[in-house]
Amino acid sequence: MMLAVIARRLAAALPTLAGVVVVTFLLTRALPGDPAAYFAGPAATREAVEQIRAQLGLDRSLGMQFLGYLRELARGDLGLSITTGQPVLSDIVARLPASAELTLLALLFAALAGISLGVLAALRPNGWLDNLCRVIATLGVCLPAFFTGLLLIYVFYYLLGWAPAPLGRLNAFAAPPPHVTGFFLIDSLLAGQGETFRSALAQILLPALSLGIFAVAPIARITRGSMLAVMSSDFIRAARAHGLSGRTVVIAYALRNALLPVVTTLGMVFSFLLGANVLIEKVFAWPGIGSYAVEALIASDYAPVQGFVMTMGFLYVLLNLAIDLLYRVIDPRMEVTA
Amino acid sequence: MNDVAAATLVQAAARAAPRVPVLEVADLSVEFRTRSGTVRALDGVSLQVHRGECLGVVGESGSGKSVTAYAVMRLLDPAARITGGRITFGGMDMLGAGDADLADLRGRELSMIFQNPRASLNPIRPVGTQIADVLLRHGGVTRAQAPARAAALLAEVGIPDPERRARAYPFELSGGMCQRVGIALALACRPALLIADEPTTGLDVTTQAVIMDLVLGLARARGMATVLITHDLGLATEYCDSIAVMHAGHVVETAPTAALFATPRHPYTARLIGATPRPGLALGDLASIAGSLPDLRREDLPACRFLDRCERARPDCAAAPLPRRTEAARMVACRYPL
Amino acid sequence: MSAASLAHARHVLSGNPVTALAFGLFALLVGTAILGPALVPFDPIAAAGPALQPPSARHPFGTDAIGRDVFSRVIAATRLDLGMAFAAVAIVFACGTLTGAAAGFFGGWTDRIIGRLADTIMAFPLFVLAMGIVAALGNTVTNIVIATAVVNFPLYVRIARTEASTRRGAGYVEAARLSGYGEAHILFREILPNLLPIMMVQVSLTLGYAILNCAGLSFIGLGVRPPAPEWGIMVAEGASAIISGEWWIALFPGLALMIAVFTFNLLGDGLRDIVDPRRRT
Ligand SMILES: Nc1ncnc2c1ncn2[C@@H]1O[C@H](COP(=O)(O)OP(=O)(O)O)[C@@H](O)[C@H]1O
Numbered sequence: 030m031m032l033a034v035i036a037r038r039l040a041a042a043l044p045t046l047a048g049v050v051v052v053t054f055l056l057t058r059a060l061p062g063d064p065a066a067y068f069a070g071p072a073a074t075r076e077a078v079e080q081i082r083a084q085l086g087l088d089r090s091l092g093m094q095f096l097g098y099l100r101e102l103a104r105g106d107l108g109l110s111i112t113t114g115q116p117v118l119s120d121i122v123a124r125l126p127a128s129a130e131l132t133l134l135a136l137l138f139a140a141l142a143g144i145s146l147g148v149l150a151a152l153r154p155n156g157w158l159d160n161l162c163r164v165i166a167t168l169g170v171c172l173p174a175f176f177t178g179l180l181l182i183y184v185f186y187y188l189l190g191w192a193p194a195p196l197g198r199l200n201a202f203a204a205p206p207p208h209v210t211g212f213f214l215i216d217s218l219l220a221g222q223g224e225t226f227r228s229a230l231a232q233i234l235l236p237a238l239s240l241g242i243f244a245v246a247p248i249a250r251i252t253r254g255s256m257l258a259v260m261s262s263d264f265i266r267a268a269r270a271h272g273l274s275g276r277t278v279v280i281a282y283a284l285r286n287a288l289l290p291v292v293t294t295l296g297m298v299f300s301f302l303l304g305a306n307v308l309i310e311k312v313f314a315w316p317g318i319g320s321y322a323v324e325a326l327i328a329s330d331y332a333p334v335q336g337f338v339m340t341m342g343f344l345y346v347l348l349n350l351a352i353d354l355l356y357r358v359i360d361p362r363m364e365v366t367a
Numbered sequence: 368m369n370d371v372a373a374a375t376l377v378q379a380a381a382r383a384a385p386r387v388p389v390l391e392v393a394d395l396s397v398e399f400r401t402r403s404g405t406v407r408a409l410d411g412v413s414l415q416v417h418r419g420e421c422l423g424v425v426g427e428s429g430s431g432k433s434v435t436a437y438a439v440m441r442l443l444d445p446a447a448r449i450t451g452g453r454i455t456f457g458g459m460d461m462l463g464a465g466d467a468d469l470a471d472l473r474g475r476e477l478s479m480i481f482q483n484p485r486a487s488l489n490p491i492r493p494v495g496t497q498i499a500d501v502l503l504r505h506g507g508v509t510r511a512q513a514p515a516r517a518a519a520l521l522a523e524v525g526i527p528d529p530e531r532r533a534r535a536y537p538f539e540l541s542g543g544m545c546q547r548v549g550i551a552l553a554l555a556c557r558p559a560l561l562i563a564d565e566p567t568t569g570l571d572v573t574t575q576a577v578i579m580d581l582v583l584g585l586a587r588a589r590g591m592a593t594v595l596i597t598h599d600l601g602l603a604t605e606y607c608d609s610i611a612v613m614h615a616g617h618v619v620e621t622a623p624t625a626a627l628f629a630t631p632r633h634p635y636t637a638r639l640i641g642a643t644p645r646p647g648l649a650l651g652d653l654a655s656i657a658g659s660l661p662d663l664r665r666e667d668l669p670a671c672r673f674l675d676r677c678e679r680a681r682p683d684c685a686a687a688p689l690p691r692r693t694e695a696a697r698m699v700a701c702r703y704p705l
Numbered sequence: 706m707s708a709a710s711l712a713h714a715r716h717v718l719s720g721n722p723v724t725a726l727a728f729g730l731f732a733l734l735v736g737t738a739i740l741g742p743a744l745v746p747f748d749p750i751a752a753a754g755p756a757l758q759p760p761s762a763r764h765p766f767g768t769d770a771i772g773r774d775v776f777s778r779v780i781a782a783t784r785l786d787l788g789m790a791f792a793a794v795a796i797v798f799a800c801g802t803l804t805g806a807a808a809g810f811f812g813g814w815t816d817r818i819i820g821r822l823a824d825t826i827m828a829f830p831l832f833v834l835a836m837g838i839v840a841a842l843g844n845t846v847t848n849i850v851i852a853t854a855v856v857n858f859p860l861y862v863r864i865a866r867t868e869a870s871t872r873r874g875a876g877y878v879e880a881a882r883l884s885g886y887g888e889a890h891i892l893f894r895e896i897l898p899n900l901l902p903i904m905m906v907q908v909s910l911t912l913g914y915a916i917l918n919c920a921g922l923s924f925i926g927l928g929v930r931p932p933a934p935e936w937g938i939m940v941a942e943g944a945s946a947i948i949s950g951e952w953w954i955a956l957f958p959g960l961a962l963m964i965a966v967f968t969f970n971l972l973g974d975g976l977r978d979i980v981d982p983r984r985r986t
């Protein structure tokens with residue numbers, strides 16, 4: 030049943046994935062200047078440039094180039110990074126867990142903070158928490174993520190000295206834990222390395238917080254609104270009339286219903302998080318795919334940037350798929366209407 | 368401890384002195400504070416229901432029937448204020464009771480069936496689980512026993528294949544089935560008083576009769592007191608021992624059903640009877656009730672809120688106080704009754 | 706705007722000090738963008754004193770790593786930051802509204818193609834796509850503006866499409882059709898003017914996002930080149946200094962950014978109240 034739904038949704042996502050591939054291809058072709066001349070270097074002769082052009086397949090028609098591009102993609106060939114000298118794919122695979130760990134922790138933080146704040150605000154409309162929620166929802170969306178990150182560094186690293194230097198995933202003395210998931214927090218626990226875990230946690234807290242604050246505002250606003258609507262609905266009054274305890278009413282009855290619109294907006298939240306992730310990685314020298322792309326971009330090394338854009342496109346499409354499935358898990362009505 | 372005490376209180380009161388009402392509402396007044404003014408929704412409402420008896424509360428939409436029910440359940444909106452009167456349930460002062468005591472009472476001693484059966488069920492929780500929630504809340508069953516008990520209750524309200532239906536969601540059941548679930552929920556813990564607020568509105572005519580027979584049959588068999596709220600005088604006549612007629616937040620007349628029909632004393636009752644379809648009376652003969660309910664936000668509401676619609680009105684009818692004449696088992700709130 | 710809606714706007718403003726504040730801030734920002742570079746006390750791209758001076762009477766926002774006056778730079782940057790955001794929003798307003806209205810009005814294949822285009826853009830995290838576009842088109846301020854316009858495109862298309870398709874069968878459209886006007890005429894003369902109020906609200910709401918997007922792109926080193934004063938790049942320049950305690954270099958441009966975004970968001974909410982009172986929350 031669920032498998033059939035997943036298959037159906039994957040099939041529905043195929044045109045979007047194709048769109049991602051086409052857009053990435055077009056971005057490759059729109060490279061500034063003449064890529065052949067660029068790759069050949071400034072001292073190259075005319076013949077050398079033409080030779081490279083043929084090598085790169087740039088002398089063929091756009092359609093043929095696209096087919097070649099698809100063939101390379103199918104082989105997992107995203108080109109070479111000039112900066113690192115490595116295949117882009119292997120660079121991205123190596124750096125993806127760092128980004129994923131940061132983004133997911135930020136989302137976890139944002140969801141916990143945003144949902145609790147929204148629920149508490151809705152339970153006492155116009156109370157102080159409600160007002161706090163309103164202020165956060167208004168100010169939170171105005172905060173540039175990179176700026177929040179810097180403020181937190183100033184306060185917690187420079188002034189208070191609580192946080193370690195904002196330089197990567199581990200302090201200089203810790204070695205990465207053995208690779209299982211690529212998430213240092215999980216791998217260090219699996220390996221029983223308490224010291225590594227503490228170091229990884231200390232390093233990730235501030236960036237995850239800066240990234241998460243960004244997403245608290247929309248989540249809190251939507252939770253508050255939908256919780257208010259649900260709390261005044263008939264079935265909540267009925268649940269009270271049957272004597273259910275306040276906790277059951279709020280959590281098992283109201284919150285689960287109120288989460289449906291929140292799950293729907295997670296797609297938008299992820300779009301923001303994945304974008305802001307790039308900025309936060311730069312601020313905290315986080316060795317993920319965002320900082321990889323930024324470094325390559327500054328060095329005019331375009332293959333990694335395109336690989337990055339495509340990876341993010343694919344990831345985002347898959348995330349939206351996962352959100353859709355999560356919605357189905359919470360809401361039984363979806364199976365019929367779909 | 369507290370619930371046990373309250374439970375025995377109700378039962379003892381009912382056994383020892385059958386003429387002590389299970390529920391007594393005396394002189395109840397309720398207001399809603401809204402942006403557009405104060406709605407004086409109830410004014411001096413008095414009702415009594417005895418064990419094993421069914422009281423009908425009849426009135427047009429907007430006359431305050433639901434507000435009365437919610438006030439008894441202590442489930443009024445936050446905007447509502449009880450400005451006067453008493454509500455006594457099984458000898459307990461409902462207006463002085465604490466939230467925890469009320470929650471213990473609701474669903475166990477005092478239950479309610481709602482107007483819109485589907486909307487008063489949690490849309491994303493299986494109906495069996497919702498019944499189990501109530502059973503677990505009020506004790507008596509273990510987590511392991513709850514599902515079987517829930518299915519047994521579904522069977523009791525005439526749902527075929529109860530084990531399978533227990534796993535169904537409200538959207539998978541018809542309106543009539545949902546109302547049966549609502550009845551199972553309300554009667555799960557064998558309450559002493561059941562309030563049924565328009566339990567058959569929105570159901571088709573054949574289902575209406577089935578549901579009414581089911582509710583009143585179970586109520587009689589268990590010796591419960593029942594309050595049947597309806598806008599349909601015909602329905603109330605069929606099922607109730609006595610009837611209270613409401614108009615614009617006033618109870619204008621209370622009488623045993625037969626007496627009310629034989630000799631209506633309030634002009635509004637007379638008109639309601641005139642407008643009620645009976646066997647042998649063609650639809651064309653029905654006198655519709657002219658005029659509409661007064662705006663309850665008006666500052667200058669006359670003492671008699673029926674004044675503007677009454678063909679018998681005299682100048683002194685507007686003067687306070689509204690006379691309430693009580694004789695034997697009857698009450699009429701009119702200066703110049705029929 | 707007719708006299709009646711002006712009066713309505715004044716009524717809403719007088720009852721809503723927050724929106725009045727937003728209009729005040731907006732005027733201040735635009736004034737600064739126009740006049741700021743002429744009024745600043747120091748040349749924003751030349752050293753004005755010793756490096757890394759904390760805020761003082763002479764340098765209210767301090768000086769940066771090469772001794773430039775941060776206050777002058779923050780003020781002077783307003784023009785570039787607002788300029789980029791306004792340009793991006795103007796482009797997407799024109800293109801997005803037009804294509805969206807066409808999609809909603811004509812339906813059929815037009816609608817399907819435009820919808821697919823918007824969906825494809827939405828398939829990327831927006832900031833990431835903007836990075837990719839700047840990388841592909843070249844690292845210039847113009848391309849930052851174009852990228853910001855492109856990533857906002859689906860939003861405008863969606864709103865204009867919905868609004869246009871609900872108006873497709875409206876009475877005045879039918880009337881125009883019966884009087885023999887062509888479809889293009891109806892689209893431009895009857896549909897588009899009616900979309901303007903709602904799209905204006907969108908303009909104000911997306912301005913805030915556009916500013917953040919442009920500043921974010923220049924923060925990672927795209928488009929704007931030093932020493933040009935721009936808030937995003939100034940925060941980036943202050944980033945290394947903040948670790949050694951020189952907070953003022955990054956703080957003031959960051960605050961300026963926040964205030965600008967805040968103003969546009971408030972303004973958007975306020976405009977929505979004026980244009981569409983039903984959606985008030
Ligand atoms: N939450 C509320 N806020 C304001 N007025 C209310 C509210 N609930 C009920 N009322 C008013 O109380 C009166 C009685 O309503 P109600 O008891 O629902 O009527 P009915 O007899 O149809 O059940 C109506 O005039 C209604 O407008």
Ligand SMILES: [Mg+2]
Binds near residue numbers: 432433434482
């Ligand atoms: Mg009602």
